[in-house]
Amino acid sequence: MQSIAQFLITGIEFLAVWALFYRFHSIAGWNLAEVALFHGWIHMIFALSDANSRGFDLMSQLIKTGELDRFLLRPVHPLLQIAGKEFTLRRSGRFLQGLMIFIWALSQLRIEWNIMKAGLLLLAYISGVALFNGIFIMQATTCFWTVESVEIGNVLTYGGVEAGRMPISIYPPFLRQFFTFVVPLACVSYYPWLYILNKPDPIGLPGWFALISPLCCLIFFFFSIGFWEFGLRSYTSAGG
Amino acid sequence: MKVYFTIFHAYMKTLLQYRIAAFAGIVTQVFWGILLIIIYKAFCASSPGSAPMSIQDFIIYTWLVQATFRLIPFGIDTEIQQMMSKGVIGFELVRPVSLLHLWMARYLAKRLAPTLLRFFPTMIISLLFLGMKLPVSISGCIGWFVSLFLALWLSAVISLLMSLTLFWTISGEGISHMMTVLIYSTSGQILPLQIFPDHIAFILRLLPFSGMVDLPNRYYIGTLSLSQLPMTVLFQLSWIFILLGVCQVLYNKSTKKIVIQGG
Numbered sequence: 126m127q128s129i130a131q132f133l134i135t136g137i138e139f140l141a142v143w144a145l146f147y148r149f150h151s152i153a154g155w156n157l158a159e160v161a162l163f164h165g166w167i168h169m170i171f172a173l174s175d176a177n178s179r180g181f182d183l184m185s186q187l188i189k190t191g192e193l194d195r196f197l198l199r200p201v202h203p204l205l206q207i208a209g210k211e212f213t214l215r216r217s218g219r220f221l222q223g224l225m226i227f228i229w230a231l232s233q234l235r236i237e238w239n240i241m242k243a244g245l246l247l248l249a250y251i252s253g254v255a256l257f258n259g260i261f262i263m264q265a266t267t268c269f270w271t272v273e274s275v276e277i278g279n280v281l282t283y284g285g286v287e288a289g290r291m292p293i294s295i296y297p298p299f300l301r302q303f304f305t306f307v308v309p310l311a312c313v314s315y316y317p318w319l320y321i322l323n324k325p326d327p328i329g330l331p332g333w334f335a336l337i338s339p340l341c342c343l344i345f346f347f348f349s350i351g352f353w354e355f356g357l358r359s360y361t362s363a364g365g
Numbered sequence: 366m367k368v369y370f371t372i373f374h375a376y377m378k379t380l381l382q383y384r385i386a387a388f389a390g391i392v393t394q395v396f397w398g399i400l401l402i403i404i405y406k407a408f409c410a411s412s413p414g415s416a417p418m419s420i421q422d423f424i425i426y427t428w429l430v431q432a433t434f435r436l437i438p439f440g441i442d443t444e445i446q447q448m449m450s451k452g453v454i455g456f457e458l459v460r461p462v463s464l465l466h467l468w469m470a471r472y473l474a475k476r477l478a479p480t481l482l483r484f485f486p487t488m489i490i491s492l493l494f495l496g497m498k499l500p501v502s503i504s505g506c507i508g509w510f511v512s513l514f515l516a517l518w519l520s521a522v523i524s525l526l527m528s529l530t531l532f533w534t535i536s537g538e539g540i541s542h543m544m545t546v547l548i549y550s551t552s553g554q555i556l557p558l559q560i561f562p563d564h565i566a567f568i569l570r571l572l573p574f575s576g577m578v579d580l581p582n583r584y585y586i587g588t589l590s591l592s593q594l595p596m597t598v599l600f601q602l603s604w605i606f607i608l609l610g611v612c613q614v615l616y617n618k619s620t621k622k623i624v625i626q627g628g
Contacts, residue, residue, distance in 0.1 A: 130542030137546055141556040148415050148560060149408040276389030280396050287400055295407035 131218025165227025172220035174257035180210035252339035253313035259349035312338035376474030508584030553579030
């Protein structure tokens with residue numbers, strides 16, 4: 126029941142996209158099927174990341190109850206333990222919804238697949254999950270200093286999903302650069318798909334950028350782990 | 366009646382404490398609004414003649430939605446859900462006040478207080494920096510205010526209805542989530558109803574949910590004029606009374622069959 130609810134809640138946003146395309150037919154040179162591709166893709170990525178990041182959501186609880194100390198004493202890396210705390214299956218609702226829209230979009234578009242594109246796609250997916258996991262880790266790290274979780278991080282996670290549903294070429298330069306180089310959302314969705322759909326980049330970044338763009342996310346991920354280690358160093362437990 | 370007003374007042378005082386959560390909420394809503402407006406502008410740029418709503422109107426509508434975001438029922442009332450699963454609901458039922466009236470006072474406060482905390486900062490920020498405008502006219506302002514007042518009551522009744530369904534399902538989340546989906550998609554919360562295809566918008570405007578969001582907003586931007594106020598007030602009041610009736614029926618049925626598991 127919860128999965129169905131998740132399916133619907135995350136899916137109704139697509140209703141809005143459909144209605145807008147009903148009126149306008151295209152946005153910045155992209156049609157409904159292509160935007161549906163973004164929508165389904167980003168939801169599938171986020172669903173997997175969300176499913177294994179429940180532990181990071183609960184970070185403030187872990188600190189307050191002292192459970193984090195138990196994690197720190199074990200021989201397994203604490204990040205792995207927190208990630209492994211819970212795998213929330215109800216996120217499958219979001220994943221299924223994304224998958225369905227994704228499959229529909231693929232059926233509408235005629236894409237010429239090859240090994241390079243398939244490989245890029247896989248890399249993009251893994252990088253995307255790494256990206257969102259990185260954001261969750263950073264959000265959890267702030268709890269070392271603030272104890273209560275900082276809700277504003279949701280602007281990057283859920284806000285990131287919202288922003289990633291549309292081609293980033295429509296956003297003003299500041300936002301575009303932010304989502305390409307600071308929180309590389311565009312590198313898991315927009316640039317790989319530009320390459321796969323053989324579309325030219327209106328912003329003018331070189332073609333090969335699309336191929337290495339998912340690596341930006343891996344850099345981000347390692348940065349977030351570094352941030353965690355930094356936070357851990359200033360952590361003094363309250364016992365418990 | 367004085368009892369319920371006191372309860373309402375107490376709930377309001379408690380809820381108005383949650384200022385930090387409100388701040389986070391405002392930041393999120395502002396970000397959302399900015400994103401939505403960029404998206405709509407991009408759509409308009411690609412086929413300028415097809416806009417069902419001017420960019421200016423869309424901007425105002427969007428900021429109204431963001432500013433009154435907490436007015437709309439969302440998700441389940443976890444407090445009531447806890448009461449149900451722990452059996453504490455029994456205490457609520459034996460109180461010397463009517464449960465329905467009690468919960469109405471509760472929901473009026475629960476919808477009003479978070480909205481008040483977020484409304485003024487969001488309006489001020491959007492008026493100063495983000496393209497928001499004041500109501501199109503004095504009569505538009507009056508229409509907006511009246512329909513917003515009734516929207517609060519409508520929202521409280523719908524919240525009451527959603528909580529009453531918890532009497533049947535222990536986990537309760539399923540029905541409430543479904544209703545949240547229904548409410549969000551049909552009220553104008555995710556997209557102004559005007560943008561939907563005309564025949565769909567027509568049907569959606571018959572449902573009670575549009576009375577919470579789409580209706581007050583249309584007064585504000587001037588799509589509706591004050592002469593239509595009697596009709597729309599009738600619309601909102603009718604749905605309020607119909608839904609109150611449904612609540613009463615649900616309540617009667619449930620209290621006959623309720624089984625408390627101890628606690």
